Amino acid sequence: MTRERHLSFGGVTRQVLIAGGGLGGLAAGVACTRAGWDARLYEQAAQFSEFGAGIQLGPNATRILQGWGLGRELELVAAFPPWLRVRRAADAAPLGRLRLGPAFASRYGAPYATVHRADLQGLLLGAARQAGVHLKLSSRVMAVLPSSDAIGLRIAGDLEVEGDALIGADGLWSAVRSQVCSDGPPAFTGHLAYRALAVQADLPAALRSPEVTVWLGERLHVVAYPVRRGEWLNVVAIVEGKAPGRVEDWDQAAAGAELLRALGRQCAPLQDLVRAMPNWRLWALHDRPPMASADEMVRGRAVLLGDAAHPMRPYFAQGAGMAIEDAAALGGTLAMAADAGLDVPLALRRYALKRWERCARVQERSRRNGRIFHATGLMRWGRDLSLRLLGETLLDQPWLYRGPAR
Numbered sequence: 001m002t003r004e005r006h007l008s009f010g011g012v013t014r015q016v017l018i019a020g021g022g023l024g025g026l027a028a029g030v031a032c033t034r035a036g037w038d039a040r041l042y043e044q045a046a047q048f049s050e051f052g053a054g055i056q057l058g059p060n061a062t063r064i065l066q067g068w069g070l071g072r073e074l075e076l077v078a079a080f081p082p083w084l085r086v087r088r089a090a091d092a093a094p095l096g097r098l099r100l101g102p103a104f105a106s107r108y109g110a111p112y113a114t115v116h117r118a119d120l121q122g123l124l125l126g127a128a129r130q131a132g133v134h135l136k137l138s139s140r141v142m143a144v145l146p147s148s149d150a151i152g153l154r155i156a157g158d159l160e161v162e163g164d165a166l167i168g169a170d171g172l173w174s175a176v177r178s179q180v181c182s183d184g185p186p187a188f189t190g191h192l193a194y195r196a197l198a199v200q201a202d203l204p205a206a207l208r209s210p211e212v213t214v215w216l217g218e219r220l221h222v223v224a225y226p227v228r229r230g231e232w233l234n235v236v237a238i239v240e241g242k243a244p245g246r247v248e249d250w251d252q253a254a255a256g257a258e259l260l261r262a263l264g265r266q267c268a269p270l271q272d273l274v275r276a277m278p279n280w281r282l283w284a285l286h287d288r289p290p291m292a293s294a295d296e297m298v299r300g301r302a303v304l305l306g307d308a309a310h311p312m313r314p315y316f317a318q319g320a321g322m323a324i325e326d327a328a329a330l331g332g333t334l335a336m337a338a339d340a341g342l343d344v345p346l347a348l349r350r351y352a353l354k355r356w357e358r359c360a361r362v363q364e365r366s367r368r369n370g371r372i373f374h375a376t377g378l379m380r381w382g383r384d385l386s387l388r389l390l391g392e393t394l395l396d397q398p399w400l401y402r403g404p405a406r
């Protein structure tokens with residue numbers, strides 16, 4: 001057994017251990033080093049790689065990236081759609097729209113961006129490396145080893161490491177979570193996400209788009225948006241169904257024909273889009289109920305961040321956004337703790353107290369959006385009417401996009 005002790009006391013740099021190197025873990029590494037902490041990140045995969053899929057980022061998240069000096073790099077890789085349009089899946093009828101683009105960016109002081117996950121990861125990975133985060137690959141966290149004045153991790157391959165604080169950023173199936181709260185595994189939502197990416201130039205002209213388009217149908221919805229400076233199109237189709245074999249496997253091959261069957265009879269442009277997209281992949285969506293207290297995010301020297309803390313349905317497009325917000329809040333709290341000479345567990349509790357209500361609200365709204373998006377009968381009729389009358393007001397979310405209260 002190799003034992004690395006990184007702990008330090010007496011005003012010397014403090015060390016934080018980060019379990020997981022997804023978008024949340026990398027963002028945490030950047031934020032903690034900016035706060036003056038030494039960050040050591042342990043990722044189970046042999047290399048940093050992201051799934052071929054897109055991410056929408058509201059101004060609440062892009063503002064933080066700008067604050068970390070990543071605004072210019074984001075501009076180089078992302079797309080900045082001018083509109084979000086909602087259409088009925090059955091007949092393509094327009095239901096509502098929200099102007100994005102420069103007007104939206106100046107309203108919120110940061111843009112609405114759509115980005116390839118690998119590009120966002122590349123950006124955060126570059127920033128983490130530059131900040132001096134120690135990045136350890138092929139390092140699966142097997143166990144948390146708490147003690148009174150430190151916290152440790154057992155890493156696969158007989159390594160034990162120790163630090164002043166631990167961030168569980170190890171995603172939906174978090175191993176660190178059981179150290180913080182014992183509420184079992186996340187639950188299957190009954191919803192399946194099919195995802196595909198295509199180079200826009202390879203698609204028929206009528207299917208190319210610089211906008212975010214949301215198609216609402218009965219018990220289904222489809223979202224399409226550009227990524228990679230607008231050169232690629234990302235499509236996500238959500239239908240209701242049974243979980244496929246291995247639920248922990250995010251990324252399974254799927255057939256477009258199977259998705260077309262699940263979508264049923266929808267308008268021609270939507271069916272054409274599904275037929276034209278290559279290489280569909282399938283995800284079984286899981287979540288947890290909205291958090292009920294800060295205790296679900298912190299215990300002693302361990303905190304949770306991102307999907308490990310508050311996995312949510314993607315119907316508000318904010319899972320990664322909340323992980324980035326968590327990282328920024330944690331960095332701010334740790335910097336303040338160092339200045340004020342605050343005890344580490346107390347500082348971590350402050351972070352959880354700052355974050356849990358906002359994240360719980362986003363979890364709840366994500367579930368509610370799912371019910372609204374998939375509505376049938378009278379509820380669907382009411383939704384369509386409200387969107388036609390109040391589209392912009394309903395689609396804009398100032399409480400969310402302005403970012404958390406300071």
Ligand SMILES: Cc1cc2nc3c(=O)[nH]c(=O)nc-3n(C[C@H](O)[C@H](O)[C@H](O)COP(=O)(O)OP(=O)(O)OC[C@H]3O[C@@H](n4cnc5c(N)ncnc54)[C@H](O)[C@@H]3O)c2cc1C
Pocket residue numbers: 019020021022023024025042043044045054055056057139140141142169170171172173174175193195236283285305306307308314317318319320321322323
């Ligand atoms: C269909 C779909 C669409 C989405 N769209 C959006 C969107 O538009 N906007 C948005 O903001 N969010 C979106 N999300 C949500 C977003 O993808 C997640 O919230 C975000 O990726 C969570 O990041 P994370 O770092 O917390 O977790 P993850 O990305 O899951 O990263 C966890 C990391 O931890 C590692 N790990 C796990 N266990 C261990 C261990 N024991 N030891 C070491 N490492 C470990 C994993 O390998 C992984 O690298 C979407 C999600 C889905 C499913």
